Amino acid sequence: MRVCLLALLFACGGEEPLKVDPNDAEPVQEVGPSSALDDQAYEFCHRAGADAASAKAYCDLLKNLPEDRCPGLRDTCAGAEPLVPGGCNLETGAGARSSQLGGAPVAPTAQQKIQNSCDMPDTAGGGALSLMRWVMAIVVALLLLVFIRFIMRHFATKAQSIEPDAGTRAPTVEEEEQLPDVPNLPSADLLTAARTSLEQGDFGEAVLLARGAALRSLGKRGVLRIHRAKTDREYVGSVRKTLEVHTDLREIVASVEVHRWGGQPIDRDLAQSALAAAERLLKAGLMALFFVGIDAANAQETRHGPNGDAALYDVLEDWGHTPRWRLRGLTSLDEETDVLVLDTTFISLEDEHWEAVRDWVEAGGVLWLAGDSDDVFPELGELTQRPGAGHTQLTADFESSLRWGGFAQGVEEVWTPLNGTVWVAYVSDDADEAPRAVIQSIFVGSGVVFATSDPRILWNGSFVHPDNEAFVGDALFRAQSTLGWPRTSPFNVELATSSGSSDNTPPKALAKSHLLPFLIQMMATWGLVGLWLGRPFGPLRDPPGEGRLAFTEHINALATHWMRLGATRHALAAYAGLWLTKLGPRGLRMAARKSGMQPGPADEFVQHLEDVVADPTAPDDDTDLSRVETLWKIISGQ
Amino acid sequence: MTFKAVTDEIGRVLLGQDDVVHGVLVSLFCGGHVLLEGPPGIGKTLLARTLSKVLGVAFKRIQFTPDLMPSDVTGGNVFNQAEDDFVFRPGPVFTQVLLGDEINRAPAKTQAALLEAMGDFQVTVDGVTRRLPSPFFVLATQNPIESEGTYPLPEAQLDRFMMKLVIGHPTHDTEVALLRNYMGGFDAAKLGEVSLRTVLDAEGIAVMQEVARRVRVDEEILDYIAGVVGRTRMHNAVDLGASPRASIALLLASQVIAASEGRTFVVPDDVKRLAAPVLRHRFLLQPDAELEGTRADDVVRQVLADVPVPGGERSK
Incomplete structure (x- = not known):
């Protein structure tokens, strides 16, 4: 290899250009744009004392080079001491690599980089970075430890905390259980089975099934909660506030106890009495569900989710729309929002917000408004409280316009009274008249305002009834077809229906939506990960001026190295390709002209470079190195 | 009916402790013993005395102290000069309702003197075993607050108590009623002056126990x-x-x-x-x-x- 290298070098310095077959020559095969980033050639040419023993063999080459070339090698040949930082092993580091000049520049291996401190461009900076990383590692580890301890303590405390008695603690959904001693059938089927047992003379079985039917029905309605550790008497005690249910259930349980624990036969009368009690309970359940509603209906009125409007969200989604919470302020409504659901009982808007909403509606938006909005949309009319009735009433002027025409079947079918409460307002003072919804739909500019007087429609209390749920879909779908809302289905519906949304500032909205802790946690995690990866202390994307100059020197040294190898065409192709890629032909022409070259020669020069880049394997030319030098001068501005 | 009669009669004297009274009676009819835990001055001794009076059974009390010896509980053989022989002198354990007041103030060996009595309803002294009268019911009390100078009951002793009842302070209304009783002349120290009825006797207790079985x-x-x-x-x-x-x-x-x-x-x-x-x-x-x-x-x-x-x- 060394003989070959010397031959190449002498051939390079001789009169005849070296003929290098790019397919066979080792350097040409292995060099490439990536190897130009290696610092071997740079060290050889620019670092005094680098591989001094070998480098001195090439001192003769300096005679044919301009004086500004390879200052390091000149110093080496002049006997200068190594200028590399102290402590590095030149024989095993860069010096050892420079002995491979006969071969292609080879990137140092990772092991070499680690072992030879000479390869570290910035020892102090690297140490600081390493130290910082270790510090961050310790900080992150400590934080993780604290977090894990907190979690463990929290859940351990939870696990060991005292659970309240099953009979007194608040019911949870997770604890809902099935009755273990009855078939997994609906309560009505259980009651039917109880009747069959009664007819067959199996009175004990009848009362057991009647008990199962009654408990299952009450459990379904939310009157009581089935739990495996609850006794029948505890079930009875839990419904003592509801006299009818308490009496019937106690009667059933008494029969069951006599049969189950007393081991005594049940007579027909006792069994019939228990079944009758169970039937009453089931019938009462149906009544509660559809008409009067006792505890079960009361439970269904309970709003669930964030302020209850989670139900509205679900319903909208079920109807094929695309709902989302309005977390931004209402001043930035845009075309991406088809429908805005606004609950004025929760959202208190400033004048500027109302103006923005009205502007948005007039521009074609659809506003579903719940609650009072007279000030901004006087077209909707004025709501007044009817004395004594507890319902809202419209003034006579607007009464005629309040009949919602979208529902041909009549509003009373939609607004089924629930639990004795009519979820809408009466229009007429006549108590015999069926209740009608105070619903108003008006055109405002190009948009539509769909107003409901009672905001409770937006809560899930309005959706426990299937008809009311259907209203939500109809309200959007039928209105589109009837009134010709300029919207395509499905709608992008934004809900500004709770205090957790539509706040003026994002932090407030996030805080009220309970997202702020999550956001802070996420950002803290990002920060920690970033610190761990050393992002804030990592190298900059654009190296400083010194780095760019060093890089240029590096390229130049590499080209010189290739020159010695005789691969002048390849060196020119690589160097020219680099700058043609970076600047483009046009930019390079401009740079050439800027450096003092005439337009014609500049164009010719760049054209030649393009030809070289297009055919880098062509034979070397005497002008290759001079063109490299010229190009270097153009680029470096000399 | 008898159960309720006993409860009501005790309730005339001991106000606002129905659950405790109920637990005591359940233990009595089970043939078990009761450990009462509660602060001083809330009627533990009164309950025992009232109970014995209402049930018409013999009642004795032992105040457990650190220097109490086992023989002070069970009794022992003493020399009778007249007869020139040892004569067994029964201790307070030979009764039907025994109140062991502040039982945890006595050392373990004295507490252990009650083990045989409570478990087997008999006492063995100097190799001679003597049956205890029936029913035999131990009502022991301990103060949960003080720890200095007390000896926690060993597990074997605790296990012989059928129930441990926690007796607490009375409610405001109960305390007012209690004060009203005292204004009316009631004195817990003079329980004999209160006209308590004896609604059950030893035989009745045995019958109740048999019925429960x-x-x-x-x-x-x-x-x-x-x-x-x-x-x-x-x-x-x-x-x-x-x-x-x-x-x-x-x-x-x-x-x-x-x-x-x-x-x-x-x-x-x-x-x-x-x-x-x-x-x-x-x-x-x-x-x-x-x-x-x-x-x-x-x-x-x-x-x-x-x-x-x-x-x-x-x-x-």
Whole structure:
């Protein structure tokens, strides 16, 4: 290899250009744009004392080079001491690599980089970075430890905390259980089975099934909660506030106890009495569900989710729309929002917000408004409280316009009274008249305002009834077809229906939506990960001026190295390709002209470079190195 | 009916402690003993004295002190010069209702003198075993606040108490009624002046005990009792769970409860109702659980909330 290298070098310095077959020559095969980033050639040419023993063999080459070339090698040949930082092993580091000049520049291996401190461009900076990383590692580890301890303590405390008695603690959904001693059938089927047992003379079985039917029905309605550790008497005690249910259930349980624990036969009368009690309970359940509603209906009125409007969200989604919470302020409504659901009982808007909403509606938006909005949309009319009735009433002027025409079947079918409460307002003072919804739909500019007087429609209390749920879909779908809302289905519906949304500032909205802790946690995690990866202390994307100059020197040294190898065409192709890629032909022409070259020669020069880049394997030319030098001068501005 | 009569009669003197009275009577009719825990001055001694008066049985009291000897409890042989022989002089344990006041103030060997009496209803002194009168009922008290100069009862001793009842301060209304009684001339120190009726005697107690034994207990109830007691042995806050003696006590107590309510069968509620007083003193909590504030009653509550109530699981 060394003989070959010397031959190449002498051939390079001789009169005849070296003929290098790019397919066979080792350097040409292995060099490439990536190897130009290696610092071997740079060290050889620019670092005094680098591989001094070998480098001195090439001192003769300096005679044919301009004086500004390879200052390091000149110093080496002049006997200068190594200028590399102290402590590095030149024989095993860069010096050892420079002995491979006969071969292609080879990137140092990772092991070499680690072992030879000479390869570290910035020892102090690297140490600081390493130290910082270790510090961050310790900080992150400590934080993780604290977090894990907190979690463990929290859940351990939870696990060991005292659970309240099953009979007194608040019911949870997770604890809902099935009755273990009855078939997994609906309560009505259980009651039917109880009747069959009664007819067959199996009175004990009848009362057991009647008990199962009654408990299952009450459990379904939310009157009581089935739990495996609850006794029948505890079930009875839990419904003592509801006299009818308490009496019937106690009667059933008494029969069951006599049969189950007393081991005594049940007579027909006792069994019939228990079944009758169970039937009453089931019938009462149906009544509660559809008409009067006792505890079960009361439970269904309970709003669930964030302020209850989670139900509205679900319903909208079920109807094929695309709902989302309005977390931004209402001043930035845009075309991406088809429908805005606004609950004025929760959202208190400033004048500027109302103006923005009205502007948005007039521009074609659809506003579903719940609650009072007279000030901004006087077209909707004025709501007044009817004395004594507890319902809202419209003034006579607007009464005629309040009949919602979208529902041909009549509003009373939609607004089924629930639990004795009519979820809408009466229009007429006549108590015999069926209740009608105070619903108003008006055109405002190009948009539509769909107003409901009672905001409770937006809560899930309005959706426990299937008809009311259907209203939500109809309200959007039928209105589109009837009134010709300029919207395509499905709608992008934004809900500004709770205090957790539509706040003026994002932090407030996030805080009220309970997202702020999550956001802070996420950002803290990002920060920690970033610190761990050393992002804030990592190298900059654009190296400083010194780095760019060093890089240029590096390229130049590499080209010189290739020159010695005789691969002048390849060196020119690589160097020219680099700058043609970076600047483009046009930019390079401009740079050439800027450096003092005439337009014609500049164009010719760049054209030649393009030809070289297009055919880098062509034979070397005497002008290759001079063109490299010229190009270097153009680029470096000399 | 008798149960209620006794309760009502005691309730005339001891106000606002119906649950404690109920527990004491259940233990009595089970043939068990009661450990009363509560601060001083809330009527523990009054309860014992009233109970003996209402039941028409003999009553004695032992004030346990650090220098109390076992022979002070059981009695001993003394030399009779006249007869030139040793004569057994029975100790206060030879009674029907024994109030062991502040039992934890006596050292362990004195406390242990009660072991045989409470467990086997007999006393052995100098190799001679003597039966105790029937019924024999120990009502021991201890103060949970003071720890200096006290000797905690050993587990074997605790296990011989059928129930540990916690007696607390009366409510405001109860205390007003109590004061009104004193204004009316009642004095706890002069209980004899109160016209308490004797509504039951020793034979009546034996009959009640026999009736309670006949109360029907379904197999599932037995399984439930075993499940509850067994779960205390698996609880993560318990170092040593309740013994089988606890299961027996729970069974007997459930029968008495059922009988006292006029039922001929036990329901799961009877077991749940008495689980805490029967079990709370029969298992050892782990030290870390105690440090975290877990109490025996909390464990019992968790166990009851965890063990499925027998619901008549059917094969089909």
